[in-house]
Amino acid sequence: MPEDLGVKVRSELFKRKMSQKELASLVGISNAYLSDIINGRKDGPKAQEHIKHIQRILSI
Structure with a gap:
């Protein structure tokens, strides 16, 4: 995951008062x-699918 996307994920989790564990549970x-x-x-193909799912969940 590009570093800026990692920052976006952390920022969104903070804004939503959501834990990383909760996000992991939503992604499965x-x-x-x-x-x-x-x-x-x-960053393999399976991880890329999860990244897309994370982006949809967090709307980023």
Whole structure:
């Protein structure tokens, strides 16, 4: 995930008073895996699908 997108995700979570764990639950992945995606440690095809889902959920 590009760094600016990671910042956007964190910013949206803060604005919505939503935890990363809650977002992970909505996406259907573990909190650890979500953290890896947000921090750019996972970027394969499956992670890209999750990124799109995250973007839809947070409207970013």
